[in-house]
Amino acid sequence: MKHHFAPLERIRVSKRAQDQLVTLRRRTGLRQWNWVCRWAFCRSIAEPSKPPMVPVPSDSNLEMAWQVFGGEHEDIYAAILRQRCIQDGLGTDTETLATQFRLHLHRGIGYLVGDQYIRSIGELIGSVVPSDSERLLLR
Secondary structure: OOOOOOOOOEEEOOHHHHHHHHHHHHHHOOOOHHHHHHHHHHHHHHOOOOOOOOOOOOOOOOEEEHHHHHHHHHHHHHHHHHHHHHHOOOOOOHHHHHHHHHHHHHHHHHHHHHOOOOOOHHHHHHOOOOOHHHHHHHO
C-alpha cells in the first residue's frame, strides 16, 4: 500500500505567478499547469540559497490538488521538500512544509519566466541538463 504525505492538500498560486505560468506555457508548449509547476519547484530546489520569506498571496483562480501537482511521483516531491527543509535548518511540520513549498514554487516560476533563453521544451531541458562542453568540465 502506498503512503502519501502531502505537505498541503491544495495548491493555489498568486495572480502574478498565474500570469507568469501562462507565459511559460506559451513559450514552452507545455500544456498542463502541473508540468510547468513541477519544473519551477525543481528549479528553485536546485538553488542552494533559501527562498526569501515573502508573503505569497493566493489571489488567483489557479488551484490544483497536491496529487495533481505531483502525479505518480507525489511522494518523491514531498520527500525532496522535506529533505530541503531539514537541510535549511527548518522544521518539517505541516505549516513549515506548506510555506516552504509555496516559496519554492513561486521563486522557481520567477526564475523560469525570467530566463529569456527558455522558449521551448528543448531549451527548458537544456537549462538543467549540462551541454557536452559542460560535461567535459565536470569530469
